[in-house]
Amino acid sequence: MSDPATRNRSRATADMVARTANVSRVAVSRAFNPHASIKPEKRDLILKVAQELNYTPDMAARSMVTGRSHLVGIIVPDVSGPWESQELDAMTTALQAEGFATLLFRTRDDLSLDETLLTYMKGFNPDSVIAYAENVRPTTLARVLDRAVPIYIGYPDEDVGEEEAAPLFDRLDVLQREGIEQAVALMQGYGARRFAFLAGKSNSLATQSREHMVRKVIAERGLPPPIRIQGDYMYDTAYRETLNQFRLGEPVDAIFAANDVGAFGAIDALRTELGLRVPQDVKVVGFDDIHQSHWKSYNLTTVKLDLAERTQALMRLILRRLKNPTSPSLTETVSTRLVVRGTVG
Amino acid sequence: MSDPATRNRSRATADMVARTANVSRVAVSRAFNPHASIKPEKRDLILKVAQELNYTPDMAARSMVTGRSHLVGIIVPDVSGPWESQELDAMTTALQAEGFATLLFRTRDDLSLDETLLTYMKGFNPDSVIAYAENVRPTTLARVLDRAVPIYIGYPDEDVGEEEAAPLFDRLDVLQREGIEQAVALMQGYGARRFAFLAGKSNSLATQSREHMVRKVIAERGLPPPIRIQGDYMYDTAYRETLNQFRLGEPVDAIFAANDVGAFGAIDALRTELGLRVPQDVKVVGFDDIHQSHWKSYNLTTVKLDLAERTQALMRLILRRLKNPTSPSLTETVSTRLVVRGTVG
DNA sequence: AACAGTTTTGCACACGATTTCAATCTAGGG
DNA sequence: CCCTAGATTGAAATCGTGTGCAAAACTGTT
Structure with missing residues (x-):
């Protein structure tokens, strides 16, 4: 059985779908791309066959030719912290709704680990990276990752750490x-x-x-x-x-x-x-x-x-940057407000 | 400038490193594979040049030929829950130590979303999948994912839900x-x-x-x-x-x-x-x-x-399964014990 | 110096998709 | 019935890497 169509591989490929549906492999690709031009009836047939064969396009292969991995890297110092996990939850949900998967990394407090981690992450070619870890500096991020534009979280009320905020970065400004x-x-x-x-x-x-x-x-x-x-x-x-x-x-x-x-x-x-x-x-x-x-x-x-406001602002930054990689840097602003409960008066 | 070596692409490739270091592209590949046979001095040179060029092997390309994505999918219903986030934290740390990245997905309570989500996740070819979501049933997981062997979390003290636990699955048994x-x-x-x-x-x-x-x-x-x-x-x-x-x-x-x-x-x-x-x-x-x-x-x-015991047990299951994909199903057991503090006596 | 045995090298192919481009098909007006 | 613009189609090139295999280089022994 050397015929690749009958070889029982662990994962269905576009070739098998094409063979089964009596169409070309290119047609299968088009059937899964909403913007491609293909006769509707043909697309329907292909999608039906694909489902029967339990076929899904391989993201790795797709990513190589399109240059989009549909992955967003998130770096967090401690996933188990309440605030961190709540933000991670919100971002993952929002990313998923836009068709991205979350690639999660955890830093140690050890600063030296940064470069290793970032280099490793870079191998996965994330479309964007969000670093919540305070010990991952945006300048390091920019140097190691060559494609993504980091998002710098700034506090413009004060000028703390502004020296790092090159105009190159997209910014999320938090008004405290x-x-x-x-x-x-x-x-x-x-x-x-x-x-x-x-x-x-x-x-x-x-x-x-x-x-x-x-x-x-x-x-x-x-x-x-x-x-x-x-x-x-x-x-x-x-x-x-x-x-x-x-x-x-x-x-x-x-x-x-x-x-x-x-x-x-x-x-x-x-x-x-x-x-x-x-x-x-x-x-x-x-x-x-x-x-x-x-x-x-x-x-x-x-x-x-x-959190909702913050998540939406981050998503806007990410999506606009992905749509237009060469646009000048963008800025979003979110504010803070007091929630009054029982520990003051 | 049509010379691919001088074209300033966004990401360095093995070819560029090879050109710069005056070696073959295969040598670059071997330099990054610890088990490959290559002259030590040559490897050192290549690694040095690679670092200068900020080169990292592309995981997508690597994954296509090796069949290992170095990704582990984790499905959680609510990342922000304290228990869930603490377990996610522990697992991510453990996975990272073994060279895996965490691919995080969040389910809604809506059961119908399952298949769509699993199909989408499958596109990333995770080496293994851990579903903490109670609404993702291991049988569904086994049907949709073709390569991974799901881990079934069972409670052998009782026979609740045992009908689902085909001997096909690896098991983590929790003695409550x-x-x-x-x-x-x-x-x-x-x-x-x-x-x-x-x-x-x-x-x-x-x-x-x-x-x-x-x-x-x-x-x-x-x-x-x-x-x-x-x-x-x-x-x-x-x-x-x-x-x-x-x-x-x-x-x-x-x-x-x-x-x-x-x-x-x-x-x-x-x-x-x-x-x-x-x-x-x-x-x-x-x-x-x-x-x-x-x-x-x-x-x-x-x-x-x-949590530590549980995480280690899960890692053992994952690693052994990855090392030997065809081995019969494995079982790990963890137990529970009372921690006495102030709400009883 | 010749030989056997081991290590190192590089060519060519494979992995699974997308995209260009030229060729073919279709519809509709004259 | 013919012609043209527009919609579909498929062959071939491409993305960046790992690996089998045969050739080459190296090692040490007689």
Whole structure:
């Protein structure tokens, strides 16, 4: 049985479909391409036969000639984080709706791994790449990946890290000022005077920008500068460092956390270990508005990054860039706003 | 400039590296294949030139000739769920360490979407597929994917759904009896007599198996059969349905939840809305042991599915199957155990 | 220096699709 | 019935890589 049509290979090919339907292989290709010109009845026949043979075009082969892999690489430092997984969920859903599959990579905190990982990823020829990892710098991304145009997530309220933002990149600008102003105003309105900022990983651009803006807004309102509590976005660290701050350092009126999970850690430290009440004794505000923030045990007042808005903006950037690879750089803007729940007033 | 070597294409190819290094293209291929025979000095030269040219072998082209895509498809119903994202994180890390990239897909609850999604995924030729989605049945998987051998996750304590487990599949057997026995014993020891089982999505095999086993163990200990509270693994539903049970139905001593997130919803309903104390008035046990379960506000006693153990078992199945595609079906077994925290005694 | 045995090399083909281009078919008006 | 514009068709080239096979180069032994 050397006849390729009868050889029982593991996967049906266009050739087999063509043989079975008595058409040319080219016709099979056309039947699966909506824009190709082929007689409708012929297409229907081919599609029917294809289904019977359980045939699907091979993306690898297709990708070689079209130059489109229909893959979008996503790089995340910790998939299991609530915010990260919720964003990954939204992006995967949106990408899937546009016919892309998500190629997922996880970074270690180890910076040196970056190049290896990016080089490896590049082998898959992703049509686009989204790096949520704070340790993957867009300049590195641009250097290693030659086809994709990275999306730079910027915080134009402040000029943190702007040196990296060459005009070459597409940008997603996040306006954090509004949400932060509302949060500080609310806490001050309920009597808070002595603030702490519970930071995230210190190499995180998002954290740096948030801290910058929080300090600025607090200063503008004539309040003393906030005390800095070093965290890393994780619950356990936030819990421990909050404890340290109140036991060894100076207690505060209000805690502004760089993310919601950190806020949970702070709240639990205050309530469980220090016997303080939230919000009566200490007010707490978080950042992100993850699903868990409305859980009744926390019921956290937090600055919301609108996930749907953010996802749509990213999709617009990706799709426009794919449609016109040589167009000048694009920018989308999303904003933040305070979601008021029970941890302030 | 029609010379392909000088044409400034977006991506370096093996040809360009060969031209630049004055070697044959085959040599380049061998330089990147650890098992190929090539003079060491030559390999070093090629790798150096390749790095300068920022060259990486094209996985699509490689996949066509080797038949290995180095992709593993993962199908998840909701990436943002804590358990799902934690398992996805662990699997992605493990796969990456073995040289595989994760190809992520998300299902809707809509069952009809399955075939379309699977057919689409098949186009990428994944070397293996892991479907965590309860609505993707292994028989469907086996029919649509022709190369991969699905892994069937079974619960041999009970015979729920066994009709689907053809001997054709590789299996991961989860022994739930031990953890459940410990949990029921602990709650009974602290005086619980009237149980409720807070179920997950009813089409979930895991839930059916857990409920079966919980009922059996409770019966064996001479306790009245548990009341059923219908949930769907989500916080909000658990919260609402627990409220309904206590307000409109019959109160209970103890709640055994089908997953941790559901347990959180139940706890918050009891404490916040019903004014009951956990564990003094009602004991609560969950299932999974996600990161959030040790957060102090919940401090949940729960039946642990060991993620590391589970991930390693899955990796063994995948790797052995890939090494020997025709070997008879394999089985790995993992067990469960109770993690005692503060919601029982 | 000749020989056998091993390592290294490169040609040519295969993998499974898309796309160009010239040839063929179809429809409709004169 | 003929002619032309437009719609379909299929042969051949192409994408970037791995591999079988025969030839060449190298190794060390007598």
